[in-house]
Amino acid sequence: MSSTSVRAGGVAVPGAVLGCAGVGLVAAVLWAQAAWSGTTAGTVLYSAVTGLAVVAAWGGAGRGSRRPVALCAAVAVTLSAVGDVLWQVQASLTGSGSGAGPADAVHLAGYAAVAVGLALLARTHTEDRDQRVAGWIDALVVFVAVLLVVWEVSIAATVEDGSLSVLTRTTLALYPAIDAALIGLVVRLLATRRQGERTSLVVAAGCACWVVSDIADLLHADAGSFGSLLDAGRVLGSVLLAVAAWPSASPAPAGARAPSSRVGLARLAVCLGALVVPPTTDLVVHAAGGAGDPVAILTGTVVLTVLVFLRAALLLRGEAAARAQLRARERRAATLARYSSDAALVVARDGRLLSDPAPVAAVLGTAPPAGRSAGEVVRLAGIDLEQAQRVLDRALAAPGTVVDAEVPARYRGEDRWLGVRLVDLGEDPDVGGVVVHVTDVTGRRRAEEALAHSVLHDTLTGLANRVLFADRVGQALLRTVRGGGSVAVVSLDVDGFQAVNDGLGHAAGDALLREVAARLRGAVRADDTVARLGGDEFAVLVEQSGDGDDEAVATAERVRAVLSRPVVLAGGPVGVSASVGVAVGRGAAGAESLIADADLALYSAKLEGRGRTVRFEPGMRAAARAARELEDELRGALGRGEFRLVYQPVVALADRRVTGFEALLRWDSPRLGAVGPDRFVPVAEAAGLMDEIGAWVLREACATAAAWRRDHPAAGGTSMAVNVSATQLRSCDLAGSVAAALADSGLPACALVLEVTETALVDDPERAAASLAELRALGVRLALDDFGTGYSSLAHLRQFTVDVLKIDRSFVGGIADGEPLPAIVRGTIDLGRTLGLEVLAEGVEHEHQARLLAEGCCDTAQGHLFARPLERTDAEALLLGRTGRRRRAAVPPPRGARSAARR
Secondary structure (H helix, E strand, O other), X not given: OOOEEEEXXXXXXXXXXXXXXXXXXXXXHHHHHHHHOOOHHHHHHHHHHHHHHHHHHHHHHOOOOOHHHHHHHHHHHHXXXXXXXXXXXXXXXXXXXXXXXXXXXXXXXXHHHHHHHHHHHHHOOOOOHXXXXXXXXXXHHHHHHHHHHHHHHHHHHHHOOOOOOHHHHHHHHHHHHHHHHHHHHHXXXXXXXXXXXXXXXXXXXXXXXXXXXXXXXXXXOOOOOOOOOOHHHHHHHHHHHHHHOOOEOOOOOOOOOOOHHHHHHHHHHHHHHHOOHHHHHHHHHHHOOOOOOHHHHHHHHHHHHXXXXXXXXXXXXXXXXXXXXXXXXXXXXXXXXXXXXXXXXXXXXXXXEOOOOHHHHHHHOOOOOOOOEHHHHHHHHOEOHHHHHXXXXXXXXXXXXXXXXXXXXXXXXXXXXXXEEEEEEOOOXXXXXXXXXXXXXXXXXXXXXXXXXXXHEOOOOOOEOHHHHHHHHHHHHHHHHHHOOEEEEEEEEXXXXXXXXXXXXXXXXXXXXXXXXXXXXXXXXXXXXXXXXXXXXXXXXXXXXXXXXXXXXXXXXXXXHHHHOOEEEOOEEEOOEEEEEEEEEOOOOOHHHHHHHHHHHHHHHHHHOOOOEEEOOHHXXXXXXHHHHHHHHHOOOOOXXXXXXXXXXXXXXXOOEEEEEEEEEEEEEOOOEEEOHHHHHHHHHHOOOHHHHHHHXXXXXXXXXXXXXXXXXXXXXXXXXXXXXXXXXXXXOHHHHHHHHHHHHOOOXXXXXXXXXXXXXXXXXXXXXXXXXXXXXXXXXXXXXXXXXXXXXXXXXXXXXXXXXXXXHHHHOOOOOOOOOOHHHHHHHHHHHHOOOEEEEOOOOOHHHHHHHHHOOOOEEOOOOOOOOEOHHHHHHHHOOXXXXXXXXXXXXXXXXXXXXXX
């Protein structure tokens, strides 16, 4: 019985309740007729139930989307009830209900309405013309078989009965004939019924009840009154058809079908089984002592044979079409594989090739192997056989698990890399082996190596950068723990560089820095590391055999000596000098601490006068006292409401449209005044205050973005970026803070961008990876800040999944007017696009920088060219395009501290 739902007085009433009520009424009729058979009470009860079925059927026909079928069901139930009334009138007038009359015409019309409904309902379930034709053939096969049976059982005797009028014989013959037609249509409907669709079952059950009643009336001549239990079948059929007229509350999906193998076999069995009906009917008739009709038997056999032949022809045509479609798909797959950068082959567990190796050979650029062994393919590709076997063993050890690897290869004297992906599908009967996908990743690996080198080295001078230098210092300090000795850091900057840069231009300044780098390389030992830490600041790592600083001081003096000679530039010779600071440490010291001590010594050397060498003294750490004072003021600053946020726009370079904002933290201390983030953020991180401050920043930024999106629908795509410090990234509560901020503000997770620095990732890679995974699970986007300045940027891009690459302002700021886009910037943009990441350039201050970045396909940018950091109201005005409004811009931090200032 179909699950339906109707509205009655504003309350939803399930159609199943109506059906159950109808079945209950029929049960009452069965019980009452057993007690009141042949009485007026039984007739009244029968008429009441059929009347209610009529009302329910028309109520359902007025609802739902299957209106034609519902109308047919309602018409059928109505005509059946009207026929019963006419039969009762006829019986009361003539004293007998036998003989043809208007009631029979109405009853037959009701059967015709049911037949039309069955045909329409089955038509809505078929998908193409061949399926509809096959359905009609199945219906005709069943109809002919059943008609042959009822002809021998009833119709032939009725037609030959001369005691009846022609009209009566025709009418009596039509009842079993139309029953046979209904049986055929029901079989067609059930064969095409969608899986889970119940209306068809309800209609079929209703028709079956009517057919059973007709057969019972045919076999029992004395069943001629409303008091007969056989009339309960007509009542139940009417109730079921009335229920089917109501729309289904949860119709089966359009694509849901009964399993094709089971349905196909059942339909084939019906068609073939129908061929057995004529001889079986003839045998049964003769066994009963009757004389069969040979003409009917022969005619039925011929008709059934023709229909089964047509059905078989349709099956063969469908099979041919399926084979043609399969071959077309195979050709399409082969064509796609031929022009793909990937290739696939199937390898048996014993190393035999189970597929054509030609596509793999095409990707490898080799000739197809002569044999059918995977070892030949490996040999031709130039891959180490043992390494290939180890990768294969990994796949065989975990069937069904994807194994990825990149293996080196050497072909015709050229080194290259191949990416392989293996999965053991030996248990899959359609595969039966290990599927191997092969991709040539040589170009990407070379780009990665080049980019990794550029990330760890200064692009101007080729020296190690700060991060690589710090790593080398740390490694050297560890060696002192095992082998003794000491490590010295010689820090220096070029006195007079700024005058050259300002007076002769950036090109002359760059030339000076390159010359300084060359002289430093020549002044140190082969094992010493020379680095450019930024600007005109350089450093030398000196590993000493003893605990003193004699070797470091000697290096410092050589450095000062080589830099004291004039440097010849395009504008003429210039004189420079160097201020040098020296710090010595051993295993207990940290790399950053040692470098910081050298910087303190360098600062002291500059204060004392240029061209001096100063050794680090512990008293130089007096500046730490200022940091402690700052920490005291920081504690409680959040509770006192001394923090505020400003917002720097993020602009799409293609159309200069504002796509988002970066929230920047500012502190206005009543005692210290405006304190820059470069001063208080490191102190807050060291004091453990950054988690609480960071959570507040998240809440404020999310609330602001949510308010803008809520108040200004046109700003719905605007994102909000928030910096996450290293201490926050290590915190276990970061994901919870982000989730709470999103929940409290109502800001969609996709609108929040969390920015992390490479340094934060390097500090604790495992914890950082776990935190990033938790954040991605929330749906927020991740940005890698200051890309290119951190240690092993490319390695961490592969380890940590991010959505945005931010090109550091140090790279963008070096783009001079008239110069092309630097290689490191172009390489970063290309890498981001290759990895499907958004690329954002920071520190864009000049129009020519924006133009070059746009031409290089950089997506977005931010910088003073577009807008300085804005107060909330001014940022909102910019978002709405009200540029005439006065904007208050935050004072930019010092050049050397802009990375920290963005927190």
